């Protein structure tokens with residue numbers, strides 16, 4: 384791995400063709416990111432690559448640039464037939480675990496390929512299949528897909544096959560290997576040519592990823608752009624111990640301290656995202672929820688509002704914590720501490736991206752100390768305490784209770800708290816300040832004394 388202060392080569396020095404160097408410049412990519420600087424020389428040379436890179440590292444560029452370069456070489460280096468250069472359809476396929484990520488990957492391909500008339504199609508669930516069949520009829524160079532929908536088209540759509548495929552990318556491979564995708568992924572791998580280049584990117588190297596690597600890559604070069612579970616240096620991380628029943632006061636206090644920032648707030652449940660967004664809106668914040676419970680078009684709508692800064696607070700579950708490319712997030716707030724500490728890395732990876740600075744704040748209640756301790760273990764450091772003025776925080780209580788009452792009414796009227804029976808009582812009490820789980824005892828925090 385390169386030393387921090389080692390001079391990074393330019394895209395051109397790494398061997399990227401002029402057309403693509405210009406595209407990078409147009410996107411404001413002044414120099415290659417770490418994963419790009421390390422992966423590009425191998426991928427441009429036609430090697431299979433495994434990249435272990437965290438979210439926001441620029442990994443999309445690390446696989447898109449070599450694919451576009453190979454496409455250009457294929458077009459320019461082949462013999463013209465009847466005076467025409469070849470126009471290879473279905474040259475590359477990128478598999479992504481989520482629709483949102485697929486759409487964002489396609490956007491980066493289209494941005495990088497704008498000057499070379501690149502055609503790109505997105506095949507994801509939740510979107511009309513007919514529209515996708517029409518897009519396939521235009522013989523795109525690059526397909527970005529979720530495995531299930533790609534397999535549907537491979538098995539059903541007349542005239543579509545990936546027999547000429549030259550590149551396969553498995554993005555967020557650790558997530559592609561969950562049970563939902565395993566079957567279609569294997570079917571796809573059985574069907575596509577073995578003579579191809581494969582690029583695999585993953586945040587973590589799990590046993591399953593290793594197995595997939597053995598099954599589908601040839602003598603791959605392994606590149607690790609970040610130490611195992613580190614967070615980037617430009618990320619300032621804090622924690623704050625808060626009594627469960629005052630958690631919302633602390634949240635509102637923190638948000639009021641940074642009124643101009645764009646923030647993502649992570650909660651445990653879909654209902655939680657809706658309730659918090661309603662509560663924050665009734666307090667005058669521009670908040671919007673996004674969760675797996677929403678339809679695809681609503682999720683994209685919410686994301687676009689956030690991207691356009693119409694709303695500056697996105698309240699989300701972990702569904703949104705990976706893959707979404709939201710470049711301008713300033714603050715990530717863990718309203719609920721993730722039970723799986725690796726999710727913490729993915730969540731805070733939403734900020735401090737591509738060299739920018741960012742803030743991650745975790746609200747830890749008396750019930751979440753164990754999980755929080757696991758996170759500190761994983762990142763290998765103790766975080767500083769966020770400075771909060773307790774008097775000011777508690778002075779928000781009265782306004783907040785009213786906001787919560789109104790939001791609870793809204794939730795009831797719109798059929799909220801209804802989706803999962805059994806969890807509902809716990810959920811509503813959790814947000815409305817019930818005492819489920821015991822009273823706040825100062826002594827609970829003592830075992831975590833610093």
Ligand code: AMP
Pocket residue numbers: 411412413414415416419437438439440441442443444708710736737
């Ligand atoms: P990714 O990790 O691929 O999702 O990329 C995260 C963000 O970094 C995206 O908004 C990219 O447009 C941006 N990005 C990628 N490569 C570079 C680069 N070399 N310089 C600056 N920004 C970049």
